[in-house]
Amino acid sequence: MDRERDIYALLTSFFDGMDVKEAIRRRRATRAFEAKDVEGGSIDELIESMRLSPSCNNNQPWRVIVTRGPALEKVKTHLSKGNSWARRASLILVVCARLDDDCKLADRRDYYLFSTGIAVGEMLLRATEMGVIAHPIAGYNAVAIKHELEIPDDHVLITLVICGHPGTDVSLLSEKQLLAERERPPRRPVGENFYRDRWGEPWR
Numbered sequence: 001m002d003r004e005r006d007i008y009a010l011l012t013s014f015f016d017g018m019d020v021k022e023a024i025r026r027r028r029a030t031r032a033f034e035a036k037d038v039e040g041g042s043i044d045e046l047i048e049s050m051r052l053s054p055s056c057n058n059n060q061p062w063r064v065i066v067t068r069g070p071a072l073e074k075v076k077t078h079l080s081k082g083n084s085w086a087r088r089a090s091l092i093l094v095v096c097a098r099l100d101d102d103c104k105l106a107d108r109r110d111y112y113l114f115s116t117g118i119a120v121g122e123m124l125l126r127a128t129e130m131g132v133i134a135h136p137i138a139g140y141n142a143v144a145i146k147h148e149l150e151i152p153d154d155h156v157l158i159t160l161v162i163c164g165h166p167g168t169d170v171s172l173l174s175e176k177q178l179l180a181e182r183e184r185p186p187r188r189p190v191g192e193n194f195y196r197d198r199w200g201e202p203w204r
């Protein structure tokens with residue numbers, strides 16, 4: 001009985017002081033940066049948050065190139081027009097994964113993108129907690145960046161995570177982006193995505 005109580009106390013102590021709800025609420029994909037570097041210690045924290053993330057069979061399929069300096073500048077030349085705002089970032093994480101590095105199960109359950117997505121999601125929350133913007137994007141020339149950074153062909157460049165400190169320079173933002181800076185873009189009503197007991201029956 002004592003032993004059970006000890007184990008319970010140990011397990012619950014892991015969650016002391018945690019406020020994931022707050023990190024989820026605060027996380028935003030904002031686009032205005034201050035010209036200030038993300039320091040090495042913070043980058044280590046971002047890396048650690050991905051390392052500890054769950055993955056199928058603990059395969060850890062993600063491969064991440066941390067770019068600063070000249071490599072960062074190269075990546076920036078291949079952003080889509082709508083992502084010009086990302087040119088102000090002081091750090092870009094280039095996130096890749098390969099089909100064969102994670103579980104491949106029946107019915108098209110290839111888990112490499114899923115496991116990598118969870119790891120990125122956790123990293124976004126850790127960044128939020130540290131006051132760092134971490135904004136994943138899909139708008140870039142993947143072929144060109146893969147070539148520049150020598151990423152092997154069999155790897156998918158899933159996302160660039162644009163990182164930096166929040167700032168006030170909104171000169172590179174479109175009207176829509178400016179609006180999103182102020183207000184979180186709306187979410188679908190719960191019943192459109194969440195069902196009760198069978199497909200299509202709205203949860204509420």
Ligand SMILES: Cc1cc2nc3c(=O)[nH]c(=O)nc-3n(C[C@H](O)[C@H](O)[C@H](O)COP(=O)(O)O)c2cc1C
Pocket residue numbers: 027028029030082083136137138139140159184185
């Ligand atoms: C896979 C993915 C791709 C995205 N691509 C872009 C992009 O190319 N450019 C951009 O400005 N934002 C991009 N975003 C950010 C979304 O637009 C943003 O998360 C969404 O509008 C919701 O806003 P919020 O994250 O602030 O709640 C992307 C987000 C994800 C998860």
